[in-house]
Amino acid sequence: METSPSARKINYPLLSDRTQEVSRKYGVLNEKEGFAYRGAFIIDPDGNIQAYLVNPQPVGRNINEILRIIQGLQYNRRTGLGVPANWKPGERGIPVGWNYVGKY
Incomplete structure (x- = not known):
């Protein structure tokens, strides 16, 4: 911010x-080249990493997917339900657990 x-x-x-x-501790540092890959780490209120996405150097992050993951995690905390692929806020969730695999 001081220079840009x-x-x-x-x-x-x-x-x-x-x-x-x-970047070294989070595993996104390319030691040989001296740069960090583009990483996004979603950490819950308890301090646990819930999700992480690491993109290769030439590919930027997708903020819409990062926000969808955060919203899905918040939905899960509120309801106990999971969210399927391509879920959007306002849509219904699905039960989680091995008994439900392949049913949604």
Whole structure:
């Protein structure tokens, strides 16, 4: 943010990882090339990683899918139900568990 005029417009917290400690711990650091892959980590209120997506260097993240995952996890916490592929907020969830595999 200190060096980029466009970054100054961002209104959410940013993390600087100049020592590469965080990217190393999260397993997204390409040690040989010295860069971090584009990663998104969804951490629940209890501090547990619920989901992570790591994209190759030339591919950007899909914020719509990241938001859908967060909404699905929140829905699950509220209802106990899972969400099927392509689920969107407002749609019904599905029961979770081995007894339901292949039925939805």
